[in-house]
Amino acid sequence: MNRRNTPTKEAILAVLSNSKKALSQDAVEKQLNIKINRATIYRVLNRFCEDKLTHKIVGEDGKQYFAICKPCNKLSETITHHFHFRCLSCDTIECLQVPVVYAVPNGYEVKNANCVLTGICKNCK
Amino acid sequence: MNRRNTPTKEAILAVLSNSKKALSQDAVEKQLNIKINRATIYRVLNRFCEDKLTHKIVGEDGKQYFAICKPCNKLSETITHHFHFRCLSCDTIECLQVPVVYAVPNGYEVKNANCVLTGICKNCK
DNA sequence: GTATTATTGCAACTAATTCGCATTAAAAAA
DNA sequence: TTTTTTAATGCGAATTAGTTGCAATAATAC
Secondary structure, eight states, X not given: OOOXXXXXXXXXXXXXXXXXXXXXXXXXXXXXXXXXXXXXXXXXXXXXXXTTSSEEEEOTTSOEEEEOOHHHHHHTTTOSOEEEEEETTTOOEEEEEEEOOOOOOTTOEEEEEEEXXXXXXGGGO | OOOOOOHHHHHHHHHHHHHOSBBOHHHHHHHOSXXXXXXXXXXXXXXXXXXXXXXXXXXXXXXXXXEOOHHHHHHTTTOSOEEEEEETTTOOEEEEEEEOOOOOOTTOEEXXXXXXXXXXXXXXX
């Protein structure tokens, strides 16, 4: 199951790189200058996640957002999880360089963390 | 827009009180001993949220969960937000008495926090 | 250049949630 | 207690996000 290089993949990756924010499938589609099928966009984004190129955040709107998040990669060795900020005005999710700190009661096994703060971001104020 | 007391409201509140966990509409419906329409359950649950009787958490499954969360009320004066734990095995969300601690960059206005840890809970291990 | 199979597009499908509208029934008013 | 007001409910349809099956296409290996 080796990955192949395709224009589709390049285009979506470019959109994510440029935006530097987490985008929904919808937002990715809007920013593309070529037409790519909805289902394909989802498949590409999920493949990116499998390959650890991106990570997925779910907002309290129930939607999936995908981020390349370069700074996250830098932090990834030390900070596994970080907070995200979803702006109600520009509807993007941003990775904050703020680590998620918690302690769980005995007997609980944490496999993932999804932490999203919602509000108005700096640019939209 | 004054609220009225109805059997429906009582029944749903009872289910939430008994479970002591955050439940999805689906889970609420299953635990009811009377038949209540799906749309109505959503409406009642959302009304509870407006009235601050419950709070809503969104899992990374994108689904809404509602919790009465008595202990939360106790903490509410001091701790506005707390972590939640979603068990992949029993598919419920639990309020943890673990405060959400974070600092956001200047210029960001936080209105809400949705923090969910996912894994296996104590009971399911 | 040919074969292999990952990738894509399309259409249909599912699941969660919401909405419009007519009906029912609390609670307030008479 | 009856009447009136309007919140609450049920039903069905609509919406939205995401997934899936399948046939066609096109990277990459041979």
